[in-house]
Amino acid sequence: MAAHDTRERPMRRDAVRNQQLVIEAARDVVSEFGTDASMELIASRAGVGVGTVYRRFPNKEALVDEIVGLMLSELVVEARRALTLDDGTGLEVFLRVLGHSLSTHRGYAVKAVGRSKADCVEQLRDLIDELLGQAQRHGRIGPDIRLGDVMAVAWAVRGIVETTGSVAPDAWQRHLDIHLAGLRAAAPQSARVPVSREQLTLITGVAHPDRAPGERPAVR
Known part of the structure; x- marks a missing residue:
């Protein structure tokens, strides 16, 4: 069980880090381009794949x-x-x-x-x-x-x-x-x-x- 926890802990940290990157990128991009900005642009600014964005936020309305x-x-x-x-x-x-x-x-x-x-x-x-x-x-x-x-x-x-x-x-x-x-x-x-x-x-x-x-x- 301890080994299993050790394997999962970095994944949880990565998930938190990616979520924060997406949120920060969304604030910058939507501030600059408005709510018409695409999820692809937000993902690019965050340096993550667009799938990472959609795993946390099912649509742009949820992210906004x-x-x-x-x-x-x-x-x-x-x-x-x-x-x-x-x-x-x-x-x-x-x-x-x-x-x-x-x-x-x-x-x-x-x-x-x-x-x-x-x-x-x-x-x-x-x-x-x-x-x-x-x-x-x-x-x-x-x-x-x-x-x-x-x-x-x-x-x-x-x-x-x-x-x-x-x-x-x-x-x-x-x-x-x-x-x-x-x-x-x-x-x-x-x-x-x-x-x-x-x-x-x-x-x-x-x-x-x-x-x-x-x-x-x-x-x-």
């Missing part, structure tokens, strides 16, 4: 879902790190990180809406809400700003990243500066009702983990 999930997981880590700042700047810091992530993963960042696991999206949304509350307690963000307002800023940044592409890759930063200035205003800029948490769920197409399948939330 994997790298989208990684992107969101990294954002969760960054949001938690931003919460450790004790001066109320965490929200602004995180929105900068978010913009850079959307720019780096431009080819597939749009897939983070509507195709991601609900629990991951909700977790990130909860952290952003905490960052907002922290910023408001420190007087850095207006008291009438809500989570829906912050998410609208994130959507706007993503739209600019997708529109400007490699032609003006930093254009989103000025746009974010302008929006942050508005969020800091002492008085609300609009009397209109902000997007609610339930509406955010409907917009992104992600079901709440505590809601029965097919159940539509009441929009308030």
Whole structure:
């Protein structure tokens, strides 16, 4: 049995290594060419056979879902790190990180809406809400700003990243500066009702983990 384990252990290490190579290559290739990039190109960039890719990911949709999930997981880590700042700047810091992530993963960042696991999206949304509350307690963000307002800023940044592409890759930063200035205003800029948490769920197409399948939330 010991000899059998010794023979298998290198194979397991190789499998893990190949999987990591495929994921890293997929992030680079899909960022560069978008989700139309072929599995053959990803395999070539990873330095493995295309069969190796398909053994772990049955189709490109599964591979894209994997790298989208990684992107969101990294954002969760960054949001938690931003919460450790004790001066109320965490929200602004995180929105900068978010913009850079959307720019780096431009080819597939749009897939983070509507195709991601609900629990991951909700977790990130909860952290952003905490960052907002922290910023408001420190007087850095207006008291009438809500989570829906912050998410609208994130959507706007993503739209600019997708529109400007490699032609003006930093254009989103000025746009974010302008929006942050508005969020800091002492008085609300609009009397209109902000997007609610339930509406955010409907917009992104992600079901709440505590809601029965097919159940539509009441929009308030």
